[in-house]
Amino acid sequence: MMTATRIQARSLNKQFTLHHQNGVQLDVLTDLNFDAQSGECLIFSGRSGSGKSTLLKMIYGNYLATSGSLQVKHGDEWVEMVAAAPRSVVELRRHSIGYVSQFLKTIPRVSTLNLVMEPALERGWSAEQARARAEELLSRLNIPERLWHLAPSTFSGGEQQRVNIARGFMVAWPVLLLDEPTASLDETNRAVVVELMQEAKAAGAAMVGIFHDAEVRQKIGDKQFNVSANEVSNHVQ
Numbered sequence: 001m002m003t004a005t006r007i008q009a010r011s012l013n014k015q016f017t018l019h020h021q022n023g024v025q026l027d028v029l030t031d032l033n034f035d036a037q038s039g040e041c042l043i044f045s046g047r048s049g050s051g052k053s054t055l056l057k058m059i060y061g062n063y064l065a066t067s068g069s070l071q072v073k074h075g076d077e078w079v080e081m082v083a084a085a086p087r088s089v090v091e092l093r094r095h096s097i098g099y100v101s102q103f104l105k106t107i108p109r110v111s112t113l114n115l116v117m118e119p120a121l122e123r124g125w126s127a128e129q130a131r132a133r134a135e136e137l138l139s140r141l142n143i144p145e146r147l148w149h150l151a152p153s154t155f156s157g158g159e160q161q162r163v164n165i166a167r168g169f170m171v172a173w174p175v176l177l178l179d180e181p182t183a184s185l186d187e188t189n190r191a192v193v194v195e196l197m198q199e200a201k202a203a204g205a206a207m208v209g210i211f212h213d214a215e216v217r218q219k220i221g222d223k224q225f226n227v228s229a230n231e232v233s234n235h236v237q
């Protein structure tokens with residue numbers, strides 16, 4: 001498979017201004033430079049509070065960079081996230097960027113199955129196709145069938161996280177962002193998530209992830225970027 005650059009960050013900076021606390025400024029990310037290619041997994045490491053989640057939110061268009069350039073491939077075009085119109089962010093999220101956040105956003109009365117199927121239905125899959133894929137993922141992630149028709153708001157932390165993962169892997173994303181998806185999972189389910197990530201890589205996703213588990217990092221990571229040290233390395237630890 002041909003590799004292709006899917007994310008390109010150049011001289012990227014992020015500063016937060018705390019308007020309600022005397023305008024105190026926090027320099028979170030300074031002069032970041034990296035590329036993410038299709039079929040590879042780039043791992044962001046660094047101490048707590050160093051800006052790892054902030055970076056994923058910038059790639060997803062939740063946070064705006066203070067300066068620099070952050071481009072994401074959308075079909076044959078590059079979208080500059082530092083200047084993207086809300087409409088193109090919506091389009092990007094529908095077709096080009098998947099995001100497995102740390103916590104599931106549950107919606108009252110929406111069943112687990114419907115929540116997991118949604119990304120596929122938004123892309124025009126038939127209900128049968130979407131349902132078959134959702135059931136396969138929920139089974140692989142060991143969510144008992146009796147829970148599939150319930151809204152996940154009352155599920156345990158680990159169950160909610162697995163529903164979130166099923167939703168994230170429902171369709172093939174050109175860019176897939178993962179914020180500690182294995183944090184509260186047991187070994188069996190961690191291994192399933194590693195398999196899903198390997199399948200997504202083989203299908204050509206450019207993955208960008210944060211993983212606290214060293215074994216997961218070693219199994220899935222191709223390059224590691226230390227946010228605190230501001231350097232990229234081919235050695236994953």
Ligand SMILES: Nc1ncnc2c1ncn2[C@@H]1O[C@H](COP(=O)(O)OP(=O)(O)OP(=O)(O)O)[C@@H](O)[C@H]1O
Binds near residue numbers: 046
């Ligand atoms: N919306 C915001 N407004 C102000 N400050 C913020 C905001 N979001 C994050 N920060 C600050 O930016 C810094 C980086 O936060 P971030 O969540 O990116 O860290 P992290 O590297 O993901 O940490 P952890 O490993 O604990 O998850 C923190 O000091 C945090 O307080």
Ligand SMILES: [Mg+2]
Binds near residue numbers: 052053054
């Ligand atoms: Mg974080």
